Amino acid sequence: xxxxxxxxxxxxxxxxxxxxxxxxxxxxxxxxxxxxxxxxxxxxxxxxxxxxxxxxxxxxxxxxxxxxxxxxxxxxxxxxxxxxxxxxxxxxxxxxxxx
Numbered sequence: 756x757x758x759x760x761x762x763x764x765x766x767x768x769x770x771x772x773x774x775x776x777x778x779x780x781x782x783x784x785x786x787x788x789x790x791x792x793x794x795x796x797x798x799x800x801x802x803x804x805x806x807x808x809x810x811x812x813x814x815x816x817x818x819x820x821x822x823x824x825x826x827x828x829x830x831x832x833x834x835x836x837x838x839x840x841x842x843x844x845x846x847x848x849x850x851x852x853x854x
Contacts, residue, residue: 759800759814763821767796770822774829781834791832792825799824 771792775785782788803820804812 763800795828796825
């Protein structure tokens with residue numbers, strides 16, 4: 756269990772570090788991204804370990820689950836790209852005017 760947690764934390768740190776280097780402009784502060792990546796990986800390892808049940812604990816499956824959940828958490832931190840040429844927003848539930 757300790758090896759799974761340590762491996763998940765290292766993989767989460769590596770994944771979030773890669774995200775900071777590649778997508779620095781679209782992410783919040785680097786510290787936030789690094790902490791979120793590690794926390795997501797640890798939660799993913801716990802969730803995968805729990806979902807597999809007793810007798811089916813494999814290190815590979817747990818680490819894959821950790822990386823997947825960490826990637827999902829990091830994707831939630833992404834902001835839209837600058838200058839994405841979006842159309843003007845209307846108020847919610849408004850009808851287009853004919854004029």
